[in-house]
Amino acid sequence: xxxTFLMAIALMLIIEGLLPFLxxxxxxxxxxxxxxxxxxQIRFFGLTSMLVGVLLLLLARG
Numbered sequence: 001x002x003x004t005f006l007m008a009i010a011l012m013l014i015i016e017g018l019l020p021f022l023x024x025x026x027x028x029x030x031x032x033x034x035x036x037x038x039x040x041q042i043r044f045f046g047l048t049s050m051l052v053g054v055l056l057l058l059l060a061r062g
Contacts, residue, residue, distance in 0.1 A: 020027040
């Protein structure tokens with residue numbers, strides 16, 4: 001399980017690094033827009049992301 005976890009973290013870091021590497025201006029603009037959101041909106045986005053992740057894990061496990 002440890003190896004799988006490390007691979008998942010590595011894949012997440014690779015995916016997270018794509019936008020700032022390929023389009024730094026778009027990445028900066030995205031963060032500027034995020035700074036304008038209210039805490040509740042950011043929390044909703046985080047919760048939605050976690051739920052989608054859990055659903056994808058459940059689908060992948062079959």
